[in-house]
Amino acid sequence: MTTAAPSTAAPAEKGLARVAQVMARWTEKWFPDAYVFALGGVVIVALAALLNGSSPQAVVDSFGNGFWDLTAFTLQMAMVVLTGYTVATSPPVARLIARLALVPQTAATAVSFVAFLSMSVSFLNWGLSLVFGGLLARAIARRQDMRVDYRALGAAAFMGLGAVWALGLSSSAAQLQATTASIPPALLQVTGVLDFGKTIFTWQSLLTCAILIVLTTLIAHFSAPRGLAIRTAQDLDVDLNDAPEPAAKRERPGEWLEYSRILPALLGLLTVGWLISQFVSKPFLSVISSLNGYLLVFLMLGLVLHGTPRKFLQAVTKAVPATAGILVQFPLYAAMAAILTKAEGANGMTISSHLAEFFTSIGSGGGFAVIIAIYTAILGIFVPSGGGKWLVEAPYVMQSATDVQMNLGWTVQIYNVAEALPNLINPFFMLPLLAVLKLRARDLVGFTFLQFTIHLPIVLLLVWLLGMTFTFEPPVIPAEAPAP
Template structure:
């Protein structure tokens, strides 16, 4: 009898981990055969070039008014015109990474993390708690979430005995795989709300249906009640799945099992000693100007939001969020030298953006500045209708996101023909941004590009956590498809 009971327990443990084991096999395959993230953009460039050639676009051609024209270019000339079209956006994305990192590693936030790590008492509770914090912080700022939750997961792993370190790592990344794009730092929504960050070609497509300046305010995208309801539902599904994915004690692998040593967080984050003998060194170590500059930034932000038309949230764009992050980081680090050191440490996380975004700009140029965007829009319109267009775009955005792992620049690639097709099908423009957001975020559960900062802090490899993220995808993405279809029927055009 005892032997039968033991066999049943073993069989139950095997059954509980079938999805995780299949996902791990999938992860091993992707790591072996898929190229680096930069390889995706290189291949994508020539895939789009080939698509243009096949659909009859000229290789070389320039319109008469080259400086101001947004259509009529050949593929080669469109690539060159688009290559530097994302300079403003590239800097904004770089600063959001650096600002989020600097806030997350500041001494006061480190002390907050140490207190939060005391909340969960059991391995299952620790994994669900990490998932919830990851999604909440990811909603506030995706770059901050990557660092903040990874540091929290390390501290929880040190304090909670028997917790699976791999599952903790996967849940620390969950904000980027679920709600980040629908949050306050969502690239597509912020870009659509900012005239300076939206290329003229896209603004013309937007304005053709809604008029105005060719921008879509946040009140029509992430702050739609339908968008917020979708975010809340995905959050609940994510926490529920985190509870179910927690492995049994016999299958769990702790940080020690993986050969990873974790030091107490507050020892690692202790304030640096004030050193320096030159009279001028006081400026780097004194909080005086940090306080004054933070107050100056706060004064401006109060005036900025006070001048907003309609809701104050309409004044929230990339530049505003970056200013908030930098002023907050300056205040939290207290001494300028500490902030400089944090920015220097976080700079490597932004290197991929600096290198890859110009090439994404070239891809955008070949789509937006030629007739290719209208051709793709025609395909999407022909293959769908008003009801099924949103889930079709969610699936398409997710698939493309696996190969082009960048929410903002990928939206620039998709936006011209997605919005054009939405106009033709009379689907709400703002809702299509939400649809893109949810599909794009889901793709991050299937590819390791944005996991890299989290993995670096935790000392893990992508294959260690992607089994869990793949299982989370299987639960969340079908819910996304249902939500984008149902809620689309409640919104007016455009």
């Protein structure tokens, strides 16, 4: 089949895409690493507490005592990335990706196909979505019978994180609110435990997710470059060779177990047995809302799919660098949350109390929902961490929701749907995907910014309209909940 010759020069971008490229260049030049934002956030919160009348000792005590409050949750969020990566890079999934890459028949359909699958997989695990989407984009780009814009494919692969990840099972905020041990004591006293039946699996949340998937897929389809505007991976000098590493020779008797399929199979059977026991003895929602259980299943799934301990550990080694930002940033978010909620001023009020009063003054109903969504989206540009940012926001946002009698489960989902928006602008969570695609953030932001401009008003409309279908339910505090 004869294909059009690639353009020798990239055509100038126009309209929103041109604005996005300018913004991407500015961001890459002036935005420091997200860790710097976390450091600065701690300093700003500490200064705000001092200005609020808190004593220096109260501020430093809150900082130090709260620094490790999220140790368990930090590890859990790092494991979301690690387990998703190991499953996505397993041989069975690689074969599935190779078959899926043959499905689309046109360039625009290929882009929308990647976007749809990326978002669908993200509902299960956002870490899996990033790597799966990136590998699918590369597989489609290797096809010789069709010219597809590689930048648009890459942006489509990111849509799982840019549109619906926080409405799915690996949502940091929803997982935290459903796990008693992960909720800081001060927050637990405000919200109680909110299982997925009150957040992820409400019909309003599922409808929002479905609308965003359809909307995003259509935007990806109609914004895909055509004709001479297409820039393929070859045009961008991207190496598409994904050949697996050659198997190492077994030189020692002890290495036979490292290449054995018996141990992974036995661990897989144990996991299946445990899962059956959980579903038999516990309510369905409590089982699927368990973050530890969720991670156990995905970790063992990765082990079984890779087949041998050696191959699994090689995949884990490649996945670990993607967890670095979580490991070093979440303790800082924990410290910020502690200062916000524990460093009392001269009037006995904390920064969290003042913020709660401000949001409460907005009143109930659609206005409260829209303001919370806008606030979350703006803060997310500077604090690109769904779980860490929730721990900073939740104490005063959820207290405000209680004061104005906004449904607490829907408040979590307002945060979740709005929290994904800044991912379309801030390239922090693109980093693992960019490593797979071998592209730069500026190559994708032109397309993701277009998604952002259309998503924003739709999201605000949805949180306002659907919020009116809820009724307030007082939080149920567990009897064993520790005092804040």
